[in-house]
Amino acid sequence: MVNKLEILDGKKVADASDKKMAKRVADLKNQNVTPGLAVILVGDNSASSIYVRNKKRRAEKLGINFQLIHFDDSITENELLEKIEQLNNDETVDGFIVQLPLPDHIDEEKVIQAIDSKKDVDGFAPKNVGNLWTGEPHTLPATASGIMMMLDFYNVDIDGKNVVIIGRSNIVGKPVAAMMLAKNATVTITHSHTKNLADVAKNADILVVAIGQAKFINKSFVKDDAVVIDVGMDHDENGKLCGDVDFDDVKDIVSLISPVPGGVGPMTITALMDQVIELAEGRANG
Numbered sequence: 157m158v159n160k161l162e163i164l165d166g167k168k169v170a171d172a173s174d175k176k177m178a179k180r181v182a183d184l185k186n187q188n189v190t191p192g193l194a195v196i197l198v199g200d201n202s203a204s205s206i207y208v209r210n211k212k213r214r215a216e217k218l219g220i221n222f223q224l225i226h227f228d229d230s231i232t233e234n235e236l237l238e239k240i241e242q243l244n245n246d247e248t249v250d251g252f253i254v255q256l257p258l259p260d261h262i263d264e265e266k267v268i269q270a271i272d273s274k275k276d277v278d279g280f281a282p283k284n285v286g287n288l289w290t291g292e293p294h295t296l297p298a299t300a301s302g303i304m305m306m307l308d309f310y311n312v313d314i315d316g317k318n319v320v321i322i323g324r325s326n327i328v329g330k331p332v333a334a335m336m337l338a339k340n341a342t343v344t345i346t347h348s349h350t351k352n353l354a355d356v357a358k359n360a361d362i363l364v365v366a367i368g369q370a371k372f373i374n375k376s377f378v379k380d381d382a383v384v385i386d387v388g389m390d391h392d393e394n395g396k397l398c399g400d401v402d403f404d405d406v407k408d409i410v411s412l413i414s415p416v417p418g419g420v421g422p423m424t425i426t427a428l429m430d431q432v433i434e435l436a437e438g439r440a441n442g
């Protein structure tokens with residue numbers, strides 16, 4: 157079978173949206189409002205560090221105020237909660253993120269609940285999660301939104317399609333499921349207890365992989381002509397950044413695939429910046 161490989165080029169989609177977003181930031185600055193984003197990073201998780209570095213770069217490019225608050229692993233839960241309270245009350249900060257995962261001695265649930273849902277640009281606060289499933293959400297998880305924006309850019313039809321998601325995290329798997337369902341996909345969420353994962357995954361017209369295992373998904377998991385979205389931020393045996401999908405193994409059978417790097421990562425940042433700008437627009441309009 158002859159197959160024309162097409163890449164879901166997240167970098168290209170991101171560059172196109174940057175032009176529109178920079179214009180919105182300029183309009184806000186004319187009204188004396190500068191969008192503000194703060195990020196709390198505890199310790200130095202590798203995927204988090206990549207995310208922080210690229211967010212800073214993109215915020216600076218777009219003219220968004222970016223503030224990194226970097227704590228050592230030894231920070232106490234109370235110190236972290238105090239910082240969150242301060243950001244909740246800081247009028248120059250439109251939105252902020254607490255990078256996950258957090259060290260074991262900190263209760264992630266408690267931290268997320270402390271974030272003012274109006275400033276929760278990750279869309280992780282319980283109120284925003286609830287709204288994601290019932291409609292009219294205030295903020296949305298950036299990775300899932302970024303994936304949907306990318307599929308939209310490439311005119312990938314979702315209605316009635318079989319979407320299989322591998323991974324059920326609150327950051328990626330579950331919000332992707334909610335958004336795909338809202339677009340009328342038939343959604344299957346799989347995880348480490350799923351039996352016959354390859355057979356289930358082979359039903360997917362659109363396969364979304366977010367497990368954090370380098371090159372785990374090879375062509376035995378992928379149907380011919382499937383669309384494959386690789387969320388993983390892993391490292392191969394040479395320490396090089398790679399995804400959860402073995403790109404070279406599947407590239408000849410898929411119809412569309414997002415690479416790592418240059419796929420979902422840049423789209424996550426696009427979706428995040430879009431959300432920060434939107435909150436600042438809300439502030440400017442009173």
Ligand SMILES: NC(=O)C1=CN([C@@H]2O[C@H](COP(=O)(O)OP(=O)(O)OC[C@H]3O[C@@H](n4cnc5c(N)ncnc54)[C@H](OP(=O)(O)O)[C@@H]3O)[C@@H](O)[C@H]2O)C=CC1
Pocket residue numbers: 203299322323324325326327328329346347348349350353366367368369372387388389390420421424
């Ligand atoms: N590009 C981006 O924008 C982003 C990238 N990432 C990256 O995506 C990956 C996943 O992140 P995240 O969702 O936070 O990960 P988590 O570790 O929170 O969750 C991983 C999920 O994958 C499942 N899983 C793990 N191994 C297997 C397996 N062998 N077979 C089936 N299911 C499996 C787990 O199952 P169970 O629940 O049963 O344990 C769990 O549901 C990471 O590499 C991360 O760095 C994350 C966020 C954003």
Ligand SMILES: Nc1nc(=O)c2c([nH]1)NC[C@@H]1CN(c3ccc(C(=O)N[C@@H](CCC(=O)O)C(=O)O)cc3)C=[N+]21
Pocket residue numbers: 203204206207210253254255256257278298299327389397416417418419420421422424425
């Ligand atoms: N509260 C919280 N929300 C998150 O959304 C969140 C998090 N914590 N913790 C960590 C993961 C990981 N994540 C990434 C986003 C973009 C890139 C990214 O920019 N990737 C580039 C990397 C390119 C490079 O610089 O080498 C790419 O794929 O092209 C990476 C990783 C968000 N996460």
